[in-house]
Amino acid sequence: MSQTAIHEKLRLAGLRPTRQRLALAGLLFGSGDRHVSAESLHAEALKARAGVSLATVYNTLNQFTQAGLLREVAIEGARSYFDTNVSNHIHFFLEDEERLVDIPVADLDIKGLPQAPSGREISRIDVIIRLAPVKA
Amino acid sequence: MSQTAIHEKLRLAGLRPTRQRLALAGLLFGSGDRHVSAESLHAEALKARAGVSLATVYNTLNQFTQAGLLREVAIEGARSYFDTNVSNHIHFFLEDEERLVDIPVADLDIKGLPQAPSGREISRIDVIIRLAPVKA
DNA sequence: TTACATGCAAACTGTTTGCAAATAT
DNA sequence: ATATTTGCAAACAGTTTGCATGTAA
Numbered sequence: 001m002s003q004t005a006i007h008e009k010l011r012l013a014g015l016r017p018t019r020q021r022l023a024l025a026g027l028l029f030g031s032g033d034r035h036v037s038a039e040s041l042h043a044e045a046l047k048a049r050a051g052v053s054l055a056t057v058y059n060t061l062n063q064f065t066q067a068g069l070l071r072e073v074a075i076e077g078a079r080s081y082f083d084t085n086v087s088n089h090i091h092f093f094l095e096d097e098e099r100l101v102d103i104p105v106a107d108l109d110i111k112g113l114p115q116a117p118s119g120r121e122i123s124r125i126d127v128i129i130r131l132a133p134v135k136a
Numbered sequence: 137m138s139q140t141a142i143h144e145k146l147r148l149a150g151l152r153p154t155r156q157r158l159a160l161a162g163l164l165f166g167s168g169d170r171h172v173s174a175e176s177l178h179a180e181a182l183k184a185r186a187g188v189s190l191a192t193v194y195n196t197l198n199q200f201t202q203a204g205l206l207r208e209v210a211i212e213g214a215r216s217y218f219d220t221n222v223s224n225h226i227h228f229f230l231e232d233e234e235r236l237v238d239i240p241v242a243d244l245d246i247k248g249l250p251q252a253p254s255g256r257e258i259s260r261i262d263v264i265i266r267l268a269p270v271k272a
Numbered sequence: 273t274t275a276c277a278t279g280c281a282a283a284c285t286g287t288t289t290g291c292a293a294a295t296a297t
Numbered sequence: 298a299t300a301t302t303t304g305c306a307a308a309c310a311g312t313t314t315g316c317a318t319g320t321a322a
Binding site for chain 1: 213253268
């Protein structure tokens, strides 16, 4: 994704293209789909010599999520992950590496879902397939 | 579930039936399926005049989970939930009430699941259907 | 020029832990 | 008698926030 496209992406989301946001968006959306934690993105930003504080990384991730640019994925064990792929898909979670992997949901077919209780509607379905190393 | 059954349940799990564990197990397994947080279980224990510290509630929930008596459910937003239903099922999550509801998976049928990467096997599949109130 | 964004450090939440006292076997 | 468990308070991790400073429009 080009610099201009990133600029435009932020503008569309109603977020001012500040130096920090551009840097973080560059890291997030510059290459393919990614899964980051606040900590890991902050580390990357430091390595890239983008002066960005951890607090700003948190704020930015939350703003991006709220704007629909990211999707949050909850995993047991405190740490939150943010996924740059906001299209319809589910996840493998590699328990040994604590890492998420996207699964395209194209040919996934869930049948027999019960109806949402009245007055409520489905806002999202989260599916996480947890994988453990095969025991020797 | 009777007192004796609870006693036996702990014994089978290799956990000494201390006063605190019996009290917490009584609350957890005494009636039907439940979803508790450490905080909520602690509050219940206090109300029931069982002298149990919050630290012990945490430790006990973890021990019970490790013993397979409980299942942990991760939801975005820090707080962990523990489910007394350890059979195969999935969850509704009522976003407005921050509450979990079990869905029996009897007639649920998931097709087209991709294969686990080699060297790994599925240890669990978590499905959470998030529900929001219908906008007026 | 003004409303919004940033950085720092301090606050906060949920959870874990070290250790002395208590308890189950 | 001895190994385990408990409770407290302190430590801890991840995350959020207040406020002075900096920056985009």
